[in-house]
Amino acid sequence: MKHGYEHYLSQTAKELQPSGIRKFFDLAASMDDVISLGVGEPDFVTPWSIREATILSLEQGFTSYTANAGLLELREEITYYLKNRFGVQYNPSNQITVTIGASQAIDLAFRAILNQGDEVLIVEPAFVSYAPLVAIAGGTPVAVSTSPANGFNVTPEQIEAAITEKTKAILLCSPNNPTGSMLTKNELIEIAAVIKKHDLLVVSDEIYAELSYDEDFCSVAAIDGMYERTILINGFSKGFAMTGWRLGFLAAPTEFVEVMLKIYQYTTMCAPNMLQRGAIEALRNTYPEVESMRNSYRRRRNYVVQTLNQMGLDCHVPGGAFYVFPSIRATGLSSEQFAEELLMKEKVAVVPGHVFGESGEGYIRCSYATSMAQLQEALKRMQRFIESKGVLAEHQSEKVKTH
């Protein structure tokens, strides 16, 4: 080729950074017998009745396209779900769209609302996709850093300080990946006041809503005056243990949904028919399983947080999701060095915090969505590792006993 490939590639695409998670995955995947705390998905297999309903739909021959927005029957179930669980009312015929995972819903939201140069506030540490998706849609991601002093929750003052004339929207993710922190209803009310004052939109990623442990989850769309400026995003991956199904949904005022649906019909057409039928079963009949998984995560969270603290790795108590985000500053290592050395020496995979944004440096993400036996062994190895770094002198007396 005359100019080489570089010449042909999109400038935006070239400038995207590869996800730090991918890099770490490649390293961990090259080793055998690794205990993984690096997994951002449930350790449970999708409840059987959901799988069974999907198999039945295939047997019955449901192999065609569905409406772009998804099966009306599923959208109706989603409407009941949002109303009954979170108290937000949408119209299934024109305010809900079933998407390929929550990730696609976030992509659609940004493409629908952003013009070149519009700024989107992203509360960091944040899920790795948010900033690149803003950039792909032509916007400019603006990080708003949080710290453990405030439980990794963003304050109205921090938001206020980050707003410029170009700010169009803010992305909120509560409970959060990677910190597990959760915004209470009162905190959301205060944040909402700033959002309304500056006439911003909210893209609210509520994928971990089912995994909140200490208090009821509150959707930002349920706060006074926020419904009309919120694009609510949720899905089946985390709460229903359906990550590989790639099924999510968005709910928003009709004007937003119509635009997102236009993009959706040209890029994707619709989510797979048979999987949508499985999702109907998920919403109708699997609440006991969801609750039992939630209880299991909550017990493991208690165990992991306290064990890490006893070990000398400061760790706040996350209110939701299945991650803890302990500080590793006491070891004097960067989060990447810590994660790499831990993997090499003790064969435990965790995700270095900096991949979730600058404010994640000095922390690691550990997922407790794994069996108690694995958690016990992983924490035992982590303790051995940080002892080798000479961190633990003052914690020796409280040494954690595991099998």
Next chain:
Amino acid sequence: MQLSKEEIEILKIIEENHKLPIESIALMAMCSEDAVSAAIQKLEQAKIIMSYPTLIDWSKVEGQEGVIAMIDVKVTPKRGVGFNEVAERISRFPEVSSLYLMSGAYDLSITIEGKTMNQIAQFVSEKLSTIENVVSTTTHFMLKKYKHDGVNFNSGNEDKDRRMVVSP
């Protein structure tokens, strides 16, 4: 018996895995180790915790496969004591691993574990059917155990972690 939230939490944790050390149970249930020990002792005494069985799939151990039979028993209830007297008598045999009073076509459902088919046949003909008030017995031999006490015996696949080592 009314139990506290913590006691129910402890029961659920040890129902899933009774081998967890007290320290881990205490961390999971967010209470002290002393509280866990006291609760377990109390629940054992109250016979809410009945025992800590280990579920073993003997069919995988050569020479130890054994034979299991489920027997439907019809009984003439006795005045004053109903089925209880005969049920208690049957339950004393060590071969009997479970015994339930049932509604429907028969009265007692018994599970017998023996080393050979012959041993079970002998138990039925010599011990069970000769008990006064036992009217009839129907013996079903168990051919294969797929699931027992909520545990899948054949599910190697589903227990396998198929997730990638690191994911978003």
